[in-house]
Amino acid sequence: MSAGYGRRATGDGRKVLWLLLVLGCLVAFAAIAPASAGVLPEDRADVLYHRYDGGGVTIHGPSVLVRKKMAEKYSISANYYMDMVTSASIDVETSGASEYKEERTQYNVSLDYLRGKTTYNVNYTSSEENDYEAQTFTFGISQDLFGDLTTISLGFSKGADTVMRTTRDPTTGRRIVDPTFSEDVDRWSYRVGVSQILTKSLITTLGLEVITDEGYLNNPYRSYRFVQPGDTRLFALATEIYPHTRTSNAVALNAKYFLPYRAALAGGYRFYTDTWGIKANTFSIGYTHPLGSTPWLFEVSYRFYDQNNADFYSDLFDRANEQNFMARDKELSTFSSQTLRIGASYEFARNGWGFIKKASANVFYDRIEFDYEDYRDARYSLLDSADPAFRPAGSEPFYAFGANVFQVFFSAWF
Amino acid sequence: MKKRLAVLASILCLSACGNIEPWVKPYEREALADPIMSFDANPVSTAYTHHVFEAREGARGALGSAGGGCGCN
Numbered sequence: 001m002s003a004g005y006g007r008r009a010t011g012d013g014r015k016v017l018w019l020l021l022v023l024g025c026l027v028a029f030a031a032i033a034p035a036s037a038g039v040l041p042e043d044r045a046d047v048l049y050h051r052y053d054g055g056g057v058t059i060h061g062p063s064v065l066v067r068k069k070m071a072e073k074y075s076i077s078a079n080y081y082m083d084m085v086t087s088a089s090i091d092v093e094t095s096g097a098s099e100y101k102e103e104r105t106q107y108n109v110s111l112d113y114l115r116g117k118t119t120y121n122v123n124y125t126s127s128e129e130n131d132y133e134a135q136t137f138t139f140g141i142s143q144d145l146f147g148d149l150t151t152i153s154l155g156f157s158k159g160a161d162t163v164m165r166t167t168r169d170p171t172t173g174r175r176i177v178d179p180t181f182s183e184d185v186d187r188w189s190y191r192v193g194v195s196q197i198l199t200k201s202l203i204t205t206l207g208l209e210v211i212t213d214e215g216y217l218n219n220p221y222r223s224y225r226f227v228q229p230g231d232t233r234l235f236a237l238a239t240e241i242y243p244h245t246r247t248s249n250a251v252a253l254n255a256k257y258f259l260p261y262r263a264a265l266a267g268g269y270r271f272y273t274d275t276w277g278i279k280a281n282t283f284s285i286g287y288t289h290p291l292g293s294t295p296w297l298f299e300v301s302y303r304f305y306d307q308n309n310a311d312f313y314s315d316l317f318d319r320a321n322e323q324n325f326m327a328r329d330k331e332l333s334t335f336s337s338q339t340l341r342i343g344a345s346y347e348f349a350r351n352g353w354g355f356i357k358k359a360s361a362n363v364f365y366d367r368i369e370f371d372y373e374d375y376r377d378a379r380y381s382l383l384d385s386a387d388p389a390f391r392p393a394g395s396e397p398f399y400a401f402g403a404n405v406f407q408v409f410f411s412a413w414f
Numbered sequence: 415m416k417k418r419l420a421v422l423a424s425i426l427c428l429s430a431c432g433n434i435e436p437w438v439k440p441y442e443r444e445a446l447a448d449p450i451m452s453f454d455a456n457p458v459s460t461a462y463t464h465h466v467f468e469a470r471e472g473a474r475g476a477l478g479s480a481g482g483g484c485g486c487n
Contacts, residue, residue, distance in 0.1 A: 046458040052466060065458040079458070147436025189475070200442045205453060209475035250476035256453060258445040266453075272473035280473035288450045297450070307472050331472050364459060370470070405466055407459055 040075040040114050043068050046411045054368065054403020056088040063409075073115070079108040090399060091330075094378045095223060095237065104129045117144040121155075131177060134161040140191075148197075155191035160184060165220040183216030201258040212247045224328040225378065225393070226317040233392035235381060238320050240327050243312070248274035252282075264288040266301070278332065280307035286341075295347040306336035315376050316394045330399065333375040339368045349412075359412040366405040375399050 044067050051060040061082035069075045088099040110123040123138035142153035163185060167178040193207040223237035252270035259265060265287055272280040286301030310332040312325035343364040350358050380396040383389055391397070438446075445451065454460050464477050 046456070048458045048462065050462050063458050063462060079461075081462075148440070149436050149438060191476075197438050197443070197446060200438050201445050203446055203451065207476040209477075211475050248474060250473065252476040254453065256451055258448065258451055262448070262450070264448075264450045270473070270476055272475070274472075276472075278472045280471070282473065290450060305467070305471060305473070310472070331470060337467075337471065362456065362459070366463075366466075368466075407462060409456070409459060411456065 040069050040072070040112055040119070041067055041077075042413055043075075044411060044413045046409055048407060048409035051406045052403060053405075055370070055401040056090065056093070058086045059083050073113060075112040075114075077108075077110045079106075079110075081106040081108070090377065090379065090401075091222060094225075094382070095221075097221075102129060102131075104132075117148070118142070125159075131164040131166050132161065133164075135159060136187075138189075142193075150197070151193075151195040153191070153193040153195075155189070155193075157187070157189035157191075159189075160186045161215075163216050163218075163220065181220065183220075185213060185215035185217060187214075188212045201260075202255065204253065204255040207250075207252045207254075209250050210247065211250075212245070214245050217244065217246060218242045219329065222329055224314070224317060224326040226320050226322065227393060229319070233381065233385065235316060235378065235393040236320070238326075240329065241325050242327060243276065243325050246274060246276055248272065248278075262290055272307075276332070277311035278307055278309070280305065295350065297345040297347070299341070299343045299345075301339075301341045303339040303341075304336070305338075307334065309334045309374060313374075315374050328375075330372055330375045334373040335371060335375065336373075337368055337370045339366050341366045355414050357413045359410065362407070362409050362411065364405075364407040366403075368403040368405065370401055370403070372399045 044065075046063075046065040048063040048065075049060070050063060052058070061084045063079065063081040065077060065079045067075060067077035083104040085102045085104070086099065087101075092099065104127060106125065106127040108123065108125045110121065113120045119142045121138070121140040121142075123136075123140070125134075125136040125138075127134040136157055136159035138155065138157040140153060140155035142151055144151050161184070163183040165178050165181050166175045168174070169176045189209060189211045191207065191209045193205060195203065195205045197203050218240050220239070222240050224240050225235040225237050228234040228236045250270055250272045252268060254268035255266070257265045266285065268282070268284040270280075270282040272278070272282070282303065282305045284301060284303040286299060288297065288299045290297045310327060312323065313327045313329070313332045315328060315333070317323075317326055341364060343362065345360050345362040347358060347360045349356055352358070375398065376394070376396040377399040378393070378396060380389060380391040381393040449455055468474050468477075
């Protein structure tokens with residue numbers, strides 16, 4: 001189950017319409033193409049394996065990206081991405097369900113068109129699971145100004161999702177998509193960004209993004225919990241109820257500084273707020289260090305994130321239907337996370353190899369620690385009340401977990 | 415009055431824009447052009463990393479990319 005940007009996929013007809021729209025834009029760009037100058041993204045191919053392991057959830061899979069220039073005016077890229085999920089998360093355990101497996105496949109095609117100092121981009125993404133479909137169409141434009149010291153970019157995304165759910169077939173006992181349940185989500189995203197060279201060694205970026213969602217924003221499998229009538233030590237569950245709209249604002253400032261001995265220092269801050277009452281801060285700092293003239297490149301970074309809860313979030317409601325909207329999604333709770341990354345890259349074929357100009361092998365490891373401040377570990381109140389570890393509902397310890405994230409990837413420039 | 419001031423300020427700003435000389439000349443951008451100075455040196459990895467956080471945190475957006483994908487619950 002996932003929530004994402006994307007145009008609703010009610011069938012092949014809708015997908016064909018989207019593809020036609022993308023192609024129409026490409027043809028329009030081609031028709032107005034004069035001689036161009038400037039820089040497009042480099043031709044490259046990346047093959048990545050990712051693995052996330054934490055909180056009872058394992059997600060792994062491949063991601064493949066290929067990007068190629070054409071006629072020095074166009075750059076086309078395609079990305080295939082897959083998540084293979086095995087989940088026995090605390091939500092699954094608390095609901096009494098058993099571990100489940102699912103897959104998500106995502107395709108993305110993108111085209112950049114460079115005309116003078118202006119770059120146009122169109123982008124189409126499709127994401128599919130057995131119980132969720134999402135499609136996104138994105139348009140972006142960026143313009144270099146003031147002797148290329150400044151780049152201004154604008155972007156717009158429109159998408160919609162189809163939210164489904166699985167259920168157990170009463171006759172066969174197998175899990176099937178519930179034919180009685182299908183809901184829509186429409187999404188709009190607006191972005192403005194400025195990249196500014198400040199000195200010979202310092203570059204900064206400022207980004208602003210407004211996102212509006214409308215539709216079924218719940219996870220149909222997730223429940224809120226409330227005090228069980230008749231026994232206040234226990235809890236009962238009911239399906240969450242979310243507002244049907246959400247608008248968020250995020251502004252981010254990032255900077256990167258070149259150190260005189262050839263290394264880079266990066267820093268960033270993002271402030272986030274939305275109409276559900278969530279405010280969040282993200283701080284990051286990173287350091288990149290090439291090892292002299294050897295092929296080795298090392299990096300280390302630290303990220304801190306914190307947020308307060310949504311207005312309609314509660315770990316334990318007093319009763320069922322206590323208010324109009326009720327959520328117990330830990331992503332909407334008050335929590336913080338800290339991430340430490342270490343990474344290493346090794347460049348090879350530096351003098352070229354066949355049609356390949358250079359290549360690199362890369363390994364990144366992230367350790368993430370999540371600490372929740374108002375999301376309790378409900379498994380303690382599910383224990384037998386005679387168990388010494390038993391805690392009544394509402395007095396369980398707060399939940400916390402750590403995650404290990406690995407990325408191994410090869411890149412080739414051609 | 416306010417409107418006139420706004421127009422005057424706009425004209426001043428625009429005229430200033432027209433006269434801006436790049437204070438970092440193209441031949442002085444060697445360090446900035448170094449691949450280690452890229453904000454997105456590994457796009458396939460960056461996209462995945464953003465996805466990992468976006469799927470587990472309430473905040474979203476302003477990550478410098480087009481966004482999209484899923485926010486797996």
